[in-house]
Amino acid sequence: MSDAELVLRSTRVITPEGTRAASVAVAGGTITAVLPYDAPVPETARLEDLGDHVLLPGLVDTHVHVNDPGRTEWEGFWTATRAAAAGGITTLVDMPLNSLPPTTTVAHLRTKQQVAADKAHIDIGFWGGALPDNVKDLRPLHEAGVFGFKAFLSPSGVDEFPHLERDPLARAMAEIAAFDGLLIVHAEDPHRLASAPQQPGPRYADFLASRPRDAEDTAIAQLIREAKALHARVHVLHLSSSDALPMIAEARAEGVRITVETCPHYLTLTAEEVPDGASEFKCCPPIREAANQDLLWQALADGTIDCVVTDHSPSTADLKTDDFATAWGGISGLQLSLPAVWTEARRRGHGLEDVVRWMSTRTSELVGLDDRKGAIAAGRDADFAVLAPDETFTVDPASLQHRNRVTAYAGKTLYGVVKSTWLRGQRIVADGDFTEPKGRLLTRTN
Numbered sequence: 001m002s003d004a005e006l007v008l009r010s011t012r013v014i015t016p017e018g019t020r021a022a023s024v025a026v027a028g029g030t031i032t033a034v035l036p037y038d039a040p041v042p043e044t045a046r047l048e049d050l051g052d053h054v055l056l057p058g059l060v061d062t063h064v065h066v067n068d069p070g071r072t073e074w075e076g077f078w079t080a081t082r083a084a085a086a087g088g089i090t091t092l093v094d095m096p097l098n099s100l101p102p103t104t105t106v107a108h109l110r111t112k113q114q115v116a117a118d119k120a121h122i123d124i125g126f127w128g129g130a131l132p133d134n135v136k137d138l139r140p141l142h143e144a145g146v147f148g149f150k151a152f153l154s155p156s157g158v159d160e161f162p163h164l165e166r167d168p169l170a171r172a173m174a175e176i177a178a179f180d181g182l183l184i185v186h187a188e189d190p191h192r193l194a195s196a197p198q199q200p201g202p203r204y205a206d207f208l209a210s211r212p213r214d215a216e217d218t219a220i221a222q223l224i225r226e227a228k229a230l231h232a233r234v235h236v237l238h239l240s241s242s243d244a245l246p247m248i249a250e251a252r253a254e255g256v257r258i259t260v261e262t263c264p265h266y267l268t269l270t271a272e273e274v275p276d277g278a279s280e281f282k283c284c285p286p287i288r289e290a291a292n293q294d295l296l297w298q299a300l301a302d303g304t305i306d307c308v309v310t311d312h313s314p315s316t317a318d319l320k321t322d323d324f325a326t327a328w329g330g331i332s333g334l335q336l337s338l339p340a341v342w343t344e345a346r347r348r349g350h351g352l353e354d355v356v357r358w359m360s361t362r363t364s365e366l367v368g369l370d371d372r373k374g375a376i377a378a379g380r381d382a383d384f385a386v387l388a389p390d391e392t393f394t395v396d397p398a399s400l401q402h403r404n405r406v407t408a409y410a411g412k413t414l415y416g417v418v419k420s421t422w423l424r425g426q427r428i429v430a431d432g433d434f435t436e437p438k439g440r441l442l443t444r445t446n
Contacts, residue, residue, distance in 0.1 A: 003027045006425050007041050008384065010050040014057070014356050015376050024055065026382040029424030033378055050386055053419055056356050057376050058090025058122075058383030059338060060363040062147075063237065063261065063309035065330070066092075069115045070100025075314045075403050077119035080334060081439060083312075083401035085121045085429045087335040088385030088418045091364075091373055091442070092122060096129035096150050097161040098313070104129040104161075105137045106144045113441050120439030121428055123383075125367065130172040130183065132162055138175050145443025147367040148182030148235070153219045154190040157284075157329065163190065170226055177232035182366075184235040187219035188285060200325035202277035207324035211286045213241035220244045224251045227258060235366065236260045238311045240285040242295035249304050259306045259366060262296055264340045265331045267308065269408060279320045279327035281408045283313070297348055300358060307362040308355075310337045314404050332402050336395060336409050338385070339416035346415060352389060368446050382425035391417040 004025035013022040013034070021037035025045070041047050061084065068076040084092055094112070096103035103109050103126055116124055128146035130138065138149060151172060152163035164172060176183050192215035199206040220236055224247065227234040236248070239262045251258055265283060270290040274281040281287060299305040313330025321327045333340070338359065345355055364374025372381045394413045397405040420430035428435050 002042055004032060004042055004045040006048065006382075007045050008048045008050060008055055009037060010055040011037065011052050012054045013376060014054065014353055019353060024376060026425040029382055029426075031376060031378055031380050031382050034376060054352060054387045054389055055376065056088070056352065056385050056387060057360045057374055057380070058385055058421065058423070059088050059359045060091040060367075060369065060373050061089050061309050061312070061334065061337070061359075062093040062307075062363045062367055063095065063311045064092040064334065065095045065098045065311075065313045067098040067314070069111065071098055073316055073403075074098065077116045077124070078121075078437070079401060079403040080312070081119065081121035081124070081437070082434060083334040085421045085434065086401050086418065086432070088338045088387065088421055089334060090122050090383035090385070090421060090423050091125070091369065093125040093127055093147055093367055096127050097156055097158055100160065102129050102161050103127065103146070104131055104134050106140050109141060109144055109146065117441060119437055120441070121434065121437045122423060122439045123442050124439055125442035125444070127184065129161060130164065130176070132164060132168040135171055135175050138172065138181070139179055142179055142181050142444075147444050148184050149176055150184050150186070152186045153222070154186070154188040154193055154215070156186070166222065173226050173230055173232045173234070177230045180233065182233045182235060184237055185223055186237050187223055188215040189218040189222070192218050198325070200323055202322045202324065204271065204274040204276055204278070204281070204324060207282065208271055208286050208288070210325070211284060213243045213288070216241035216285055217244045217247070221247060224256055224258065228254070228256045231257070233257045238263050238266070238285065239296070239305065240266045240288055240292070242292045242299070245295065245299050245304050260304065261307045261309050262300070262305050263309060263311045264333050264337045265408060266296055267293065268340045268344045277322035279322060279324055280406050280410075281331070282320075282324055282327050282329045283311070283331045284329040301350070307366060308337075308341055308358040309363060310334055312402070314402055314406070317404050317406050320406055331408050332404070332406060334402060335400050336407070336414065338387070338418065339393075339414040340409060342389065342416040343414045352387070368444055369442070382422065384422040386419040386421070388417045388419055389415060391415070393417055
């Protein structure tokens with residue numbers, strides 16, 4: 001520890017080997033050693049004694065819609081990354097749509113990087129987009145460092161990001177497989193959606209019927225067939241249908257390279273509790289019934305679902321009308337994802353080690369950042385969240401940092417208060433006080 005500049009000490013440090021009392025040495029923004037709790041601290045190092053607060057690796061959220069530039073009234077890099085930092089997230093990967101321009105060419109990627117560069121309170125990477133007409137742009141985007149490619153199998157909700165029908169999907173997947181890239185997919189079948197009952201209005205039951213589980217199941221089955229034929233790497237975004245879990249498990253057992261995520265709102269909110277007209281709960285695919293939720297938790301426990309990400313998808317408040325058919329679909333969850341998941345996880349008998357695995361370790365692995373992020377271990381970036389896991393708070397929308405303070409969690413009492421967040425050994429937020437932006441722009445390196 002002789003070269004340490006900073007030592008963080010806690011009785012509860014979550015490491016790859018388990019939770020233990022430890023001292024974590026940091027130099028040059030990197031973890032240099034994880035040592036016994038009472039290891040001597042060099043005179044040149046600053047000691048931060050965290051007491052019994054839990055030191056965990058900063059979370060890595062690989063599914064965030066920042067919407068900047070172009071729709072910055074919905075969200076922006078400054079506000080989104082402040083909300084993330086307040087919630088213990090130290091790295092996010094931005095989705096390619098809802099910004100103008102979308103991240104579908106290298107020039108558009110450069111535009112987004114330029115906008116983000118001086119506004120990022122945490123580290124940021126970028127997904128590219130796969131559209132019917134941009135196959136020629138996929139390899140250049142890959143070489144420019146995007147972490148993979150987002151595609152929709154049903155309409156995205158914005159005209160500038162059209163979805164892929166079967167043949168364009170196969171062409172995009174074949175091109176991405178040729179350089180062993182990653183295709184991440186919003187999997188809902190448009191034909192199943194079109195045949196579902198469409199009843200506008202404020203009743204949540206009507207909206208739920210309009211986005212049936214079968215639409216997800218059919219799209220995921222198609223994705224599996226294409227991925228198997230091409231030996232492609234694919235990732236299912238925001239899974240909400242538990243009915244798809246057996247086919248995913250079977251495909252993986254057969255060697256299909258498929259991974260799966262779900263979201264805090266699917267794990268903590270249920271259709272039965274959504275009030276009519278409360279479109280802050282609207283997302284696509286939708287929040288489903290409690291029995292479905294139980295099966296998602298089971299799949300997290302057995303590894304069928306790999307990770308948990310927010311799918312933070314904000315809009316201005318006026319777009320959240322009381323008509324579920326026309327209201328913007330998206331839930332803002334950056335600041336609350338850790339306490340929301342932890343609250344339900346602890347109730348179901350899971351520990352913080354599980355939460356770290358789902359929200360930091362496996363998300364880092366998904367995007368190839370596991371040499372730098374996702375664990376408290378020597379050689380990783382000194383990115384940390386300090387959590388008081390047994391303290392509670394009641395969600396007040398006015399306290400949220402994202403731009404439009406609409407939340408499906410308003411009034412809920414949650415466990416887990418983030419006391420501070422650290423990025424490369426620098427405390428970037430503590431008790432609501434933020435430093436100036438210190439985040440970096442990340443690119444894929446493997």
